[in-house]
Amino acid sequence: MDFKLLGSVLLVVGTSIGAGMLGLPIATAQLGFATSLLLLFVCWAIMTVGALLLLEVNLWLPQNNNIITMAGKTIGPVGQIIGWISYLMLLYALLCAYIAGGSDLLNNLLASNGIVMARSVSSIVFTIIFGSIVYLGIRSVDYVNRGLMIVKFGALFLLILLLASSISLPNYSSGVISQITSSTAITVTVTSFGFATIVPSLRIYLGRDVVKLRKAILIGSIIPLICYILWDAVIMGVIPMTGEHSLISIAQSKNSASDLVNTLTTLASSHSTVFFVKLFTSICVLTSFLGVSLCLVDFFSDGLNLEKQGMSKLGLHILTFLPPLIVVLFFPNAFIRALEYAGINCIVLLVLLPTWMAWKGRYSKELSNGFKVAGGKVLLFCMLVFSLVMVIRGIIGAIQA
Numbered sequence: 001m002d003f004k005l006l007g008s009v010l011l012v013v014g015t016s017i018g019a020g021m022l023g024l025p026i027a028t029a030q031l032g033f034a035t036s037l038l039l040l041f042v043c044w045a046i047m048t049v050g051a052l053l054l055l056e057v058n059l060w061l062p063q064n065n066n067i068i069t070m071a072g073k074t075i076g077p078v079g080q081i082i083g084w085i086s087y088l089m090l091l092y093a094l095l096c097a098y099i100a101g102g103s104d105l106l107n108n109l110l111a112s113n114g115i116v117m118a119r120s121v122s123s124i125v126f127t128i129i130f131g132s133i134v135y136l137g138i139r140s141v142d143y144v145n146r147g148l149m150i151v152k153f154g155a156l157f158l159l160i161l162l163l164a165s166s167i168s169l170p171n172y173s174s175g176v177i178s179q180i181t182s183s184t185a186i187t188v189t190v191t192s193f194g195f196a197t198i199v200p201s202l203r204i205y206l207g208r209d210v211v212k213l214r215k216a217i218l219i220g221s222i223i224p225l226i227c228y229i230l231w232d233a234v235i236m237g238v239i240p241m242t243g244e245h246s247l248i249s250i251a252q253s254k255n256s257a258s259d260l261v262n263t264l265t266t267l268a269s270s271h272s273t274v275f276f277v278k279l280f281t282s283i284c285v286l287t288s289f290l291g292v293s294l295c296l297v298d299f300f301s302d303g304l305n306l307e308k309q310g311m312s313k314l315g316l317h318i319l320t321f322l323p324p325l326i327v328v329l330f331f332p333n334a335f336i337r338a339l340e341y342a343g344i345n346c347i348v349l350l351v352l353l354p355t356w357m358a359w360k361g362r363y364s365k366e367l368s369n370g371f372k373v374a375g376g377k378v379l380l381f382c383m384l385v386f387s388l389v390m391v392i393r394g395i396i397g398a399i400q401a
Contacts (some may be wrong), residue, residue: 012220018288167237187343
């Protein structure tokens with residue numbers, strides 16, 4: 001077995017299946033299951049194409065180049081500025097969501113065991129403990145992530161089996177298809193497939209092995225799609241859309257992550273279900289926190305031209321973790337809203353920018369060589385139109401919220 005490829009696939013899966021998975025059924029509740037299923041397929045296809053375009057552009061350049069260098073070589077200074085802004089806003093928003101969700105779940109877990117901890121303290125503890133794993137480098141993150149992913153998949157499928165008996169079929173008939181254009185539903189779903197940020201890190205790990213890189217992206221993106229479908233089917237089947245303990249009420253809560261856990265444990269029929277609910281939701285946050293943090297460290301290393309050694313390494317990790325931690329300390333209930341803002345930047349960074357870079361590199365600067373995503377100008381044009389429409393729609397929705 002190729003354990004390096006397996007580890008790469010799991011890094012993609014781990015980066016995808018995280019706190020965004022907890023937010024999916026909450027953000028798409030008003031759509032109903034059938035419409036949310038359609039949205040999942042559309043967003044998966046678009047984000048996977050964006051990841052492959054990012055890989056294509058990355059392979060034009062030497063190893064260790066991240067999005068800033070890629071944008072500069074293809075688009076120029078404007079691309080670098082857009083890359084800096086969108087990348088920082090995306091990954092900081094994601095880390096805000098993961099630290100907020102992680103500390104919320106940590107507080108909830110400790111409280112259920114009679115331990116009271118201030119929310120600010122739990123945020124700091126969460127960041128220091130799991131940020132230390134990222135500090136040790138991609139190999140440490142890979143090994144820890146492998147272990148967490150095995151436990152996560154086991155917990156997920158056992159949880160699905162345990163909750164299946166509590167599914168109420170009438171819950172699937174609710175939903176409004178017109179809500180598919182909801183900015184929150186689209187941006188949170190897009191964010192759930194925002195794994196392409198790890199593509200440059202995978203290139204560092206796997207070198208120029210295009211076959212393994214493509215497999216890591218394709219297999220690593222299909223696994224989350226299947227998991228999301230199963231997860232949405234169970235959650236929307238067990239928790240009603242409206243009422244006291246409903247998905248709508250959870251979406252309006254200030255503590256969405258812990259309220260989802262508490263609602264599931266309230267509806268659960270056994271102690272085993274309660275255990276697996278808490279285990280799965282906690283690991284979801286951890287794996288995405290590790291993957292996104294690793295991406296941001298590599299991004300700063302490339303953008304600031306700093307080696308990941310000595311004081312430079314410490315500085316890179318302070319830049320990675322301190323700003324989102326400060327935001328969460330002042331705005332601890334930022335889970336769903338942070339995911340929504342992350343979705344807007346996710347479209348800019350992982351759909352618009354890779355498409356633009358591929359267009360410029362292929363047809364203006366003639367950098368294209370080797371691996372090439374099929375579809376030509378038609379595919380690139382459709383991706384550009386989609387990304388622009390979704391960004392405008394997302395900004396309008398965020399302003400109106």
